[in-house]
Amino acid sequence: MTSNEISSVTMIGALPPLKGNAYYCMKLSSEISESIEVNFISFKRLYPNFLYPGGVIDSDRQFKVKERKNLKIWRTISYLNPVSWIRAALLTSTSVVHLQWWSLPLAPVYLVILLLLKLQKKKIIFTVHNVVPHEKSPIDQWLTSMVLSFGIKFIVHTEDGREKLAKAFQISKDRISVIHMPVHDMYPAAELTDEEIRVKHQLPPAGPVLLFFGNIRPYKGLDTLIKAMPDVVGACPGAHLLVAGQSWGNWDKNYGQIIRSLGLEDSVTEILDYVPMSEVANLFEVTDLIVLPYKHFDAQSGIGNVALAMKKPLVVTSVGGLEELVRDERAVCPPEDVPALAQTITRVLTNADLQKKLSMDSAHLGELYSWPAAAAKTINAYKEC
Numbered sequence: 001m002t003s004n005e006i007s008s009v010t011m012i013g014a015l016p017p018l019k020g021n022a023y024y025c026m027k028l029s030s031e032i033s034e035s036i037e038v039n040f041i042s043f044k045r046l047y048p049n050f051l052y053p054g055g056v057i058d059s060d061r062q063f064k065v066k067e068r069k070n071l072k073i074w075r076t077i078s079y080l081n082p083v084s085w086i087r088a089a090l091l092t093s094t095s096v097v098h099l100q101w102w103s104l105p106l107a108p109v110y111l112v113i114l115l116l117l118k119l120q121k122k123k124i125i126f127t128v129h130n131v132v133p134h135e136k137s138p139i140d141q142w143l144t145s146m147v148l149s150f151g152i153k154f155i156v157h158t159e160d161g162r163e164k165l166a167k168a169f170q171i172s173k174d175r176i177s178v179i180h181m182p183v184h185d186m187y188p189a190a191e192l193t194d195e196e197i198r199v200k201h202q203l204p205p206a207g208p209v210l211l212f213f214g215n216i217r218p219y220k221g222l223d224t225l226i227k228a229m230p231d232v233v234g235a236c237p238g239a240h241l242l243v244a245g246q247s248w249g250n251w252d253k254n255y256g257q258i259i260r261s262l263g264l265e266d267s268v269t270e271i272l273d274y275v276p277m278s279e280v281a282n283l284f285e286v287t288d289l290i291v292l293p294y295k296h297f298d299a300q301s302g303i304g305n306v307a308l309a310m311k312k313p314l315v316v317t318s319v320g321g322l323e324e325l326v327r328d329e330r331a332v333c334p335p336e337d338v339p340a341l342a343q344t345i346t347r348v349l350t351n352a353d354l355q356k357k358l359s360m361d362s363a364h365l366g367e368l369y370s371w372p373a374a375a376a377k378t379i380n381a382y383k384e385c
Contacts, residue, residue, distance in 0.1 A: 006382045008037035010092045012113065013100030015042040015065050015073065021102045021129055023186055024302075026065050031375035033070035041088045044075040077109065085109050089116035096382050097122045099151075102129035107143040114150040123385040125153040127179075131161045131168065132298040145169055153385050155378065157181045157300035158321025164298055177381045180324065181300040182371045183309040187277055190285035197286040203269055207238025208349050211287040213275075214303045216247040216255070221293035221317065224336055226258050226268065228293075231342035233267050236349045244271040244283050284310045288355070289348055292316045292325075295335050301325065308366040313358030315344050327361040330354060 009032070013025040020043075029038045065073065074091055078084045089112070097117055099110065117124060126148060132140075148154070148169055154176045156162050162176045190197070198205055210232075212222055222243065232239050241264075247254075251272055259268050275283065284290070290307040297320030304325040307314050316322035317335040326332060331354075333344040348354055 004383050004385070006036060006096060006379065008039065008094045009382055010039045010041060010094045010097045011100070012041045012077075012088065012097065013043075014046065015040065015075070018043055018046050020046060021100055023184065024129075024181070025100055027182065027186070027371050028375060028378065029071055030066065030068055031371045032378060033068050034372075035375065035379055037070045038072070039092070039094060040071065040073045041077065041091055042073060042075045043077045043079065044084070045078040045080070077113075079105075079109060082112065085112040086116065089113045089120075092117060092120070092122060095123055096125060096385050098125045098127070098378075098382070100129065101126050101144075101147060104140055104143060107147055110147050114147065118150055123153075124151050125155065125381060125385055126151045127155040128161070128165060129157070130299045131156060131164045141168070151175075153177070153381055155179050155381055158324060160321055161298060161300075177377065177384075179374050179377045179381070180321075180369045181302070181305055182369050182374045183366045184302055184306040185309040185366075185371075187280045187284075187306065187309070190281040191278075192282050192285075194286050197282050200282075201242070201269060201271065201286075203242065203286065204238060204240050207240055208236060208288040209286055210239065210241045210289050210291050210345065211283060212241065212243045212245075212291055212293075213283065213306070214245045216243070216245050216249075216251070216272075218249070218254075219295050219297065221295045221335065222255060223258060224295070224338055224341060225291055225293040226255060226264065227262070227338045228342035228345065229264055229267055230262055231339070232345050232349070233264075235342075235346040239267070239349060241268045242271070242283065242287065243268065244275050246274050247272055280306065281310065284312055287312060289345065290314045291341075291345065292322055293335070293341055294319050294322060296320075297322060305369065308362045308369065311359050311363040311366065313348060313355050313362060315341075315348060317341075325362075325365065326358065327365065328354070328358060331358055 011029055014020040014022040015026055016022050029040050032038050076084055076088045156165055157180055159178055162178050166173045216222055229241055290312050292301055292304055294317050300321040314326050315331050318332050319335050323332055333340040
């Protein structure tokens with residue numbers, strides 16, 4: 001591909017206080033604005049809550065965009081106002097437009113914007129956060145194909161994502177750049193001691209704590225982790241599972257009944273709510289091991305990148321880009337395999353040297369997956385448009 005100089009770019013996505021991929025957009029646009037001018041056209045209102053059970057607004061005051069000289073922001077797009085979609089397309093004054101693609105309900109909005117951008121002969125680049133939607137439906141492939149057909153360059157977060165994007169949408173691999181999702185380092189440091197955190201969340205006063213964090217959705221495999229806990233507790237007395245996040249389904253039917261049937265009421269603590277930014281570090285601080293037991297996945301994990309930022313050891317399943325979050329195969333197991341997951345967790349919890357190594361690996365990967373590095377690679381992708 002040819003390489004061209006670039007002095008400015010327009011980015012379209014979400015910014016705080018919206019959720020979605022707002023933190024990613026906030027950090028990436030801020031880093032890129034250190035080198036070139038960024039015009040960010042943000043959603044003002046995202047889709048209705050029933051389309052995203054986790055909610056679309058983050059009320060935490062620490063979740064906000066900091067002013068920067070080369071970063072201009074227009075909060076223009078309203079999901080239910082087609083006129084705002086047209087206005088967003090007409091606001092673009094740069095030759096390269098970078099769209100964040102992360103959720104299928106955005107398709108109607110994006111298709112209108114993309115058609116108008118194409119008429120203006122804009123060069124369109126996508127960051128495809130989820131190559132395959134987490135919960136599939138028959139029209140997913142068709143709508144996603146329509147949206148991505150406007151792109152001349154694509155960014156994904158994993159090599160696995162590159163392979164799947166190329167295959168699913170017949171896109172030449174030389175048009176797809178792999179830029180690892182940077183570490184999520186926006187969370188304030190823990191304000192409480194380990195003992196205070198345990199008391200606050202009614203955790204046992206001692207013993208290893210496993211953390212399952214984030215929106216609770218079927219593909220994330222929490223049921224597999226719960227079923228593995230009897231063997232984990234048997235091998236590591238006092239081991240405790242902390243589940244923190246909003247449930248996207250019937251908690252009791254999907255998970256509560258399993259906990260009771262296995263007699264794990266005293267070994268599992270649930271915080272079934274959205275965790276504000278100011279509280280996240282406290283939960284990670286008290287945790288000995290972060291577990292990502294996903295059943296299937298075609299992206300990179302924001303939760304895993306929080307763990308890297310906080311130098312926490314991880315156990316992951318061999319799906320999507322999760323294996324790129326660890327450097328030791330002893331911390332990886334097959335998906336939906338209860339005995340293997342229990343064995344992997346036990347292996348880590350009973351080996352202090354391995355725990356230390358995994359923590360050091362997380363620290364090293366956190367340095368490698370930095371925001372300045374991601375920004376530089378993204379600008380190089382713009383030059384190839």
